[in-house]
Structures are given as structure tokens and as C-alpha cells.
Amino acid sequence: MTVSNKRSKTRTIKVEALARVEGEGAMYIKLKGDKVSDVKLKIYEPPRFFEAFLQGRAYTEPPDITARICGICPVAYQMSSCHAIEDAFGVRVEGPLRELRRLLYCAEWIESHALHIYLLHAPDFLGYESAIHMAADYPEIVQRGLELKKTGNELMTLLGGREIHPINVRVGGFYRVPRVSEFKDIREKLKQAREAALATVKWVSGFNFADFEQDYEFVALAHPEEYPLNEGRLVSNKGLDIAVREYEEHFSEEHEPHSTALHSRLAARGPYFVGPLARYSLNFDRLSPLAQEAAREAGLAKVCRNPFKSIIVRSVETLYACDEALRIIADYEMPEKPFVELKPRAATGYGCTEAPRGILYHRYSFDETGTILSAKIVPPTSQNQKVIEQDLYGFVAQSLKLSDQDLQWQCEQAIRNYDPCISCATHFLKLHVERD
Amino acid sequence: MTRARKPKLAVWKFASCDGCQLSLLDCEDELLAIAGEVEIANFLEASRAVVKGPYDLSLVEGSITTPHDAKRIQQVRRASKTLVTIGACATAGGIQALRNFKDVQEFVSVVYAQPKYIDSLAKSTPIADHVFVDFELRGCPISKQQLLEVLSAFLYGRKPNTPASSVCLECKRRGTTCVMVAQGTACLGPVTQAGCGALCPAYNRGCYGCFGPMETPNTVSLAAWWQTELDASDLDLLRALRTFNAYAGPFRKESEAHDRKQ
Helix, strand or coil, X not given: CEEEECCCCEEXXXXXXXXXXXXXXXXXXXXXCCEEEEEEEEECCCCCCHHHHCCCCECCCHHHHHHCCCCCCHHHHHHHHHHHHHHHCXXXXXXXXXXXXXXXXXXXXXXXXXXXXXXXXXXXXXXXXXXXXHHHHCHHHHHHHHHHHHHHHHHHHHHHCCXXXXXXXXXXEECCCCCHHHHHHHHHHHHHHHHHHHHHHHHHHCCCCCCCCCCCCEEEEECCCCCCCCCCEEEECCCCEECHHHHHHHEEEECCCCECCCEEEECCCECCECCHHHHXXXXXXXXXXXXXXXXXXXXXXXXXXXXXXXXXXXXXXXXXXXHHHHHHHHHCCCCCCCECCCCCCCEEEEEEEEECCEEEEEEEEECCCCEEEEEEEECHHXXXXXXXXXXXXXXXXXXXXXXXXXXXXXXXXXXXXXXXXXXXXXXCEEEEEEXX | CCCCCCCEEEEEECECCCHHHHHHHCCXXXXXXXXXXXXXXXXXXXXXXXXXXXXXXXXXXXXXXXXHHHHHHHHXXXXXXXXXXXXXXXXXXXXXXXXXXXXXHHHHHHHCCCHHHCCCCCCCECHHHCCCCCEEECCCCCCHHHXXXXXXXXXXXXXXXXXXXXXXXXXXXXXXXXXXXXXCCCCCHHHEECCCCCHHHHCCCCCCCCCCECCCCCHHHHHHHHHHHCCCCHHHHHHHHCCCCCCCHHHHHHHHHHHHHC
């Protein structure tokens, strides 16, 4: 909705609902002449108090309970919680069980990224209200996206029992591990998915991108041998290099009046960027050769600072996840036991893994029986809130010539660049632009 | 079947994880066919295009936890001919209903540094506590097949076929050996409603109650069995019954009995 007041030279643009994001929030932008004077990403998602009701629960429960924070990335919550609990009790999960966890995470990346690329983000670039509208003109492309997403979900179902809130993950490993023969069908489907992902990279690289780059501080996990999923050190392009357990010494959370999601910042330097762009820019050399080559052909450098191009990076990561899943399946040998035994002790453990939207930090303290004394969870979207606001400042300032309608749509797109999951941090994003 | 116009579908979110409405987008093989049969008139997760109500069918995800949402659900009801709740949050208050057993202000101050900014009701309550609900679909998350069954039942004006029997029956149909009898694994299957396809026992674990209490469950008998045969403590039972459907009548009452004994 656009309201113009000629007498006072103000223009107000209101979007009652910003769509194609996961959760409920609002956007407020105030313009005074040619200057942006205020930007707020408001989050209204009702608080659900997970950290409070985890107190007093058993160490075996966080994988199932914290999965319920987010229906889109439950595996991320299961993985970060398992790693933190195992860290507290001094256990490492290695070998085929570690590989199966990586495989489950690949499945979530494929599903979540395909959802965002095809159903939530691509319609912006091609000017459609939704992927369903887009399907009228591009039926084969939307079908390809749905197939890709389906393969991610099928792999998730095979390993996890179901696609949302998988039931097969437990602290120390799994309840049941698959036999080698169970991968036969999915292997063929993953090969097709890899082709579809390759075609996706080519397709999205042909979109038009706003000319917009920022000097971000990217933060992601980095691992000496792998593209990061479950493990690594926390690093940045501006000198951060710490172990996961040092997270709270370097990052702080603030509670602002306009949001039910806590805002994170780096104590030393302020806002920072997590998610596909950060992971890619800090870990390009550890992508598979196929993914590297596809990125180059798509015109991406080793570092990408244009958030609108996150759709290309997400496609490259989808390709990588298919490739990596196929590698894991080819090397897979069924472990003798589906899980490693744990003995609880009074201790604190730390875990951080790469959710599709970026780093997800968990910390738990236990008493000697394994009962939780305290818990802390920092999801990726609350870490990106500040940087999303900064992007809007910068983007609106350079886009004042756009009509209200175009500016509004492109601001929505700038938010969707981050694939914000407001359920992790809400669905009702209001965009409010005031011009003086 | 020809229609004068396509029925209008709306999807609404309250306090929840988004997983149940994602189930609709997870119907990869059926999504475009659904979009051919109904007009997706208000589904923010999928589309910017919002068509005004009234809506023929509203799917409601999430529980009521704020004064604002308690008002909003009344508006949703007024705008909807048929209202179906999807998932454990909307039908039982969800995992966030664990606050109902505690002092919510204590919870606020554990999570938020500035509790004064948080506007929250003392209890997380199901949609049916606030407005008339035409049909409740269970599950944390719901089953895709059951969601498709509800949508087609609605389209053809019949009652959805979603059994209220226990998970045990699904185990028998699937041919899964009883994990409780054969392995001594604690299982909520005998008192939990079917719908998931008895997943957990097939993966070698006990049912943990995602679909909430079945019709007339004998929770007293199951709890006694857990305690005498499996050495479960009152705390074990309390924890098992207090998850995603903690505030559903039979689970709530049984858990309160063990809370008192602790």
C-alpha cells in the first residue's frame, strides 16, 4: 500500500505482510529526504521459552525437544545439541556414525535450500508472487525444484524416519542404522538430483542482480578437510579464529524492544554475517571439484559479497550436498553399533554446526545425573538480524529512485536473501517505509 | 467435478515451529495439483499474493500464547467457513505449553535480558479453547498423508478418515515386534493416537507421543506397567508425558499424578 501526502511531502509505503519467509516479523524504514533515518527488522514471533523448559530435563531429551524450535531445520538442532552433550560427557562420535550424521545434514541442506531457491526466492527475480504463479509459465523448472526438494526429503526419511522432526537421532548416534542395500534407490535419485542442482546453478546465475556489495564480516565454521557441516573452528575474514567453546567470550546477545529474537553481535566489531555466503567465502577450497567448477562457470569469485547472489551460492551448496551425499553412500559400511554409549557427569558442553541458514550454537550444563541445569541456544537468524538491517540501510540509500512499489519489493527481496527463519528467531513481516 | 469457483484456502500461523504448514509444501508430487483444485488465497510462507476473505477452508498452525494472538484467532474464525487445526501446538498447546505447569515470568527472565519487552500469556492454549474448531489434525508434525486426506475430504464434503486408535495397531499392521514386550523399551504407543505409521518402534525406539492421547487411553495401566516391569521412576513418566502434547487432558492428568508422587 502506498500513501502519498503532497502537502507535507511524505510518502509512506506499508506492506501488511512480507511473505515467503519462515516466521512472523515486520520491517520499518523511515526516510528523511534522501537519507534513511531508521531501519528496524521487527520480530513478533511469540516467544516459546525453550531454554527455560530445558532446565530439569534429561540429557537424552534435547535432540527431540530442540528439533521443535524449527520445522525447516530440525536436523541442525539435533546435531548441535548432540555435539554439545557429547562434548560435556567427553565422547566423540567417529567413523561411519559421523559420516551418517553428515549424510543426514546433506539431506536437510538439499531440502531446505531447494525450498528457498525455488519456492521462496526465485519468484522475486522473475517477478512472480509465488512459485505457484511462476509454475504457470515455467512448469518444468518448478517441477525440477520440487523433485530436487523431494530427493532431499527422501534421504531425510530414509535416515531419520520422516522429513520433519526426524525420530532416529539420539545422543551418541542413531537408534537404527541402515544396511548398505537400503541406499540403492536413493543413490540413483541423488545422481539425478546432482544433475538438477547443476542445472539450478546455471539457471539462477542468469538472473539480474542488484549492484550491491558490502564489506561484511563473514563468520562460519572451518574444518581442515571438509566443507563445514558438523565440526570445525569458528573463523571470520577479519581475524576471528576460536574454538566453539569460546563462542560466548566473543559474541554477545542483546534484547531490543522491537524484537522477540535476541540480536547477536561480535563483541570486538559488531554485526556479522552467517549462512551460505559466509560459509562459501571462507571455505571455497574445500568444496568438491564439481561444485567449484560450477561456481566458476556461474561467474562467482572465491569470495562473494553481494547478498542478492546468495541464491547462486545456495545452489552451489545444494550441488555440493548432492555430491557429498553420493560420496558418503559410496564409502558407507554399516557400523556394528548404531550409537556410542555415554556416561553422564557434571560438566558443561558446547556445540556449533552449520544449519542451512548459518551457525547454530548450543551450550548445556549438567549435574552428575545428566539433568540439565542450564541451556543456551543461538540460532542463525538472530545472528543475521543486525546485518539485514544494515543491508536495508545501504540498499534503500542507493535505490531512492525506484518507485515505491519496486522499492518495497526489492527490500523484501533483500530480506529474503538471508532466508530468514523467524520461527527460529517468525511469518508476518510488515514493511513500512516512511518518506519525509 | 466442475465448480462455479475454486474454494479459497488460507493458512495461518500462531506460536509454532512452521513444520506443519511446511508439510503442505512438502507434498512435492501433489502441490501443483492442490493449487489447481483450490485457490491458495492466503498462505504467506508460499506467496506474496493475498486474496481477501472469507475463506472456505482455514488451516491453523500454532497455539495461542499472546493477548494479540487471542484476538487474531477470533478474526480468523470469523473469516473462515471451515477451520481445521494442524498439529500438536494448535490442538494441544504444543511444547510451549510446558510453561502451563510453571510460573511464566520465571521463564521470561531465563531467556530474555529485558523481560519488560515481552508480552506473553500465562498459558499456551489450543485453538479450540478460543474458537469453534471443525476438525483437529494431530501430530508433531502432522502426517502429509493425513493432511492430503483432510484436504480431499473437505473438497468432496465428507468426513476425514483419520483413525483415533493407538499406535499399537499400526505396529501390528506393519509387522513390528513390540519393543516394550520383547526388549523392555519404554513406549507410549499403547496410549498414543495412530497417524505416524508407528515409526519409532520400526527404528528400534519407543513411541514418544507425537500424536497425543488416543481415544479413551488407559494411561494409569501403562504407567503401572512402566513402573513395575521397566523400573521407570515417577520422574521418567513425568518427562515422557510432558513433551509436545503435555497439556492434552489424559497426558496432563497422568503427569500430574506422578508430579505429586515425586
